[in-house]
Structures are given as structure tokens and as C-alpha cells.
Amino acid sequence: MLRTFLPSVNARFLALNFDCAQHLCKRYAGHSKWANIRHTKGAKDAQRGALFTKLAQKMKIAIQEGGSTDPKLNINLEQVLEQARRANMPGATVQSIIKSASTKGTGQKYQIEIRGPGSCIVLVDLFTEHIHHAKQNISTIMKKHGSKYADGGAKHCFEQKGIVIAERPAGKDDAVILEKATDDAIECGAEDVKINDEDHLEFHCAASSLKNVAAVLEKTYIVTSASVEYIPTIGQELTDQEMTDAAKMLDKLEALPEVIQTYNNII
Incomplete structure (x- = not known):
């Protein structure tokens, strides 16, 4: 297609x-x-420190889910390491993250489904040791922008x-x-x-x-x-005001240290 x-x-x-x-x-x-x-999202994502933090989280998740620190045996880790290479992440930093992840089994990956402004759907990928604390922070942000947790099944979009x-x-x-x-x-x-x-x-x-x-x-x-x-695969049209509200909410969500990435179906 x-x-x-x-x-x-x-x-x-x-x-x-x-x-x-x-x-x-x-x-x-x-x-x-x-x-x-x-338009501000691109500038935020381009910040070197923020990008490296997200990549470090992705490496830890890949090692935890793949069960190996060897990229030849862990395709998800291999993909993240390739992203790190393209982002010019220092090799010493990468090795330090891998070593840390192999010795510490802390933190888990979660995905939260949100029904945002104008009934748009937002998926939030998290990596945290304290999911209840993370969800409290997310709930506070959602409340300020007229949003709520989806009842389930939102991922089908x-x-x-x-x-x-x-x-x-x-x-x-x-x-x-x-x-x-x-x-x-x-x-x-x-x-x-x-x-x-x-x-x-x-x-x-x-x-x-x-x-x-x-x-x-x-x-x-x-x-x-x-x-x-x-x-x-299923988009949601929003009014200009709803788009503005959704953008503000996403900026705040992505600023949370536990958040790896967000996805939305806004058109």
C-alpha cells in the first residue's frame, strides 16, 4: 500500500x-x-541527552524481553543498537548500559492506552520500576486535558x-x-x-x-x-482546539522520564 x-x-x-x-x-x-x-516535538526529540535516555531504556527492555545481551541472539537488541549507532551514541555508553541491564533485573515495560481530546487514541510505552507512581503522574496530565484511560481494545486502531x-x-x-x-x-x-x-x-x-x-x-x-x-489504521479527526489540547498533553507525557514513546491516531 x-x-x-x-x-x-x-x-x-x-x-x-x-x-x-x-x-x-x-x-x-x-x-x-x-x-x-x-512542531516542538522534533526539537525535543533531537536533544542529544533525551534521545540517549530513550535509547538506554529501549536497550534494557530488549535485554529483559530477549533474555540475552548478545545482539546475534536478540533481534530486538540488535535493532536498538543499530538505532544507537545511527544516533552516534558513544560505544562506551552502550557497553555500560548493557552491562548494567545484565546485572540488574529492575524495571518493566508497560503500555497504557488513553482516550484523549476528541476521542483520539494515544498509546504510551513506559519502562519503570514503579508503575503506580508513573500512572499517577499520567493520570494528573490526562485530567488536565480532558482525557481518560481507554477501556481496552484501543490498540486495534x-x-x-x-x-x-x-x-x-x-x-x-x-x-x-x-x-x-x-x-x-x-x-x-x-x-x-x-x-x-x-x-x-x-x-x-x-x-x-x-x-x-x-x-x-x-x-x-x-x-x-x-x-x-x-x-x-483508523484515524481520528480533531478540531483545532482539540489538536492544541492533544499536543500539550503529548508534550507533557513525553517529558516524563518513564515514557519511552507515544503513538496517536490523530489526522
Whole structure:
């Protein structure tokens, strides 16, 4: 289901995915407005210390869930270490985190489902030793923004996908870049490509194919990240005020030290 928003695209691919592309184009109709409201998020994520903290948490989770500090035996750890490499995380820091995680079995991963402003759905990934304290902090934030815990089943609005982010080639317009990226996506086994709100190429693939897809794309592009994420399959439209409220809530949630990542289905 490759979205390229091109007037013409590889015919053999489009014929197979026309119906899905129509659905996805409609789903992302208001994406730019939401991205503009959340413009501060990119700046926060780019902060070196905050990024390294999140990566450290992901490493601990991968070791805990995978049961091994050897990336050859732990694919989740291998993926996180690759993210750390692309983020230029010092090797000594990585080794210190791995050593600490292998000797201390503290902390657990949790996922919380929230029904936010305008009935949007937010998934919050946490890693903490004190889940009750973390939930108290989250409850305080939700209350201030008219939100509540979802009753369950909210995750059905999402699916897990491999996401590969690559730098956009310079000196070319969108149509030319996307036409080339479309061919490259087909060649490497990706399902989807677009230019995202940070002006980078964003390739989507099956979660199980992430490693191979990223490896092939690295031969042509400067890949800045590759990870498995929750992608919304059912979007929720919000008013401008609801978008503003949701953005403020997400900023506060992501500032909590226990929060690894958030996902939402806002369009």
C-alpha cells in the first residue's frame, strides 16, 4: 500500500494497491496541520541527552524481553543498537548500559492506552520500576486535558510496522524524488514511502522485514533511523482546539522520564 501522491507511479505496483492508497490518502488529509501544531516535538526529540535516555531504556527492555545481551541472539537488541549507532551514541555508553541491564533485573515495560481530546487514541510505552507512581503522574496530565484511560481494545486502531527514515536527496523536486523512492521501495520489499513532515523519506515495511529493508536502503540513502512502531489504521479527526489540547498533553507525557514513546491516531 504504497502512498507516493504522484500523478503517475509504477503501474504494476499501483494496480495492486489502488484501493488502499485511496484510503490512506484520505486518512492523512489533515496531517500537516497536526504536524505544525506539534512542531516542538522534533526539537525535543533531537536533544542529544533525551534521545540517549530513550535509547538506554529501549536497550534494557530488549535485554529483559530477549533474555540475552548478545545482539546475534536478540533481534530486538540488535535493532536498538543499530538505532544507537545511527544516533552516534558513544560505544562506551552502550557497553555500560548493557552491562548494567545484565546485572540488574529492575524495571518493566508497560503500555497504557488513553482516550484523549476528541476521542483520539494515544498509546504510551513506559519502562519503570514503579508503575503506580508513573500512572499517577499520567493520570494528573490526562485530567488536565480532558482525557481518560481507554477501556481496552484501543490498540486495534494501530498496526506494527517497520519504519525506515532516510535523508531526502538534495536538488530534486518531490515528484522526481518519490518516483525514484517508489522504485527503490519495491526493490527492497518496502510497502510504502512518502516525504514526511520533517522533509525526510519515510519507508514502511513489515516489522519482520525491517533489518533487510534498512540494509538495502543504506546502499542508496543516508538512513537516520530504523525501528518498529505502531502506525494508525483508523484515524481520528480533531478540531483545532482539540489538536492544541492533544499536543500539550503529548508534550507533557513525553517529558516524563518513564515514557519511552507515544503513538496517536490523530489526522
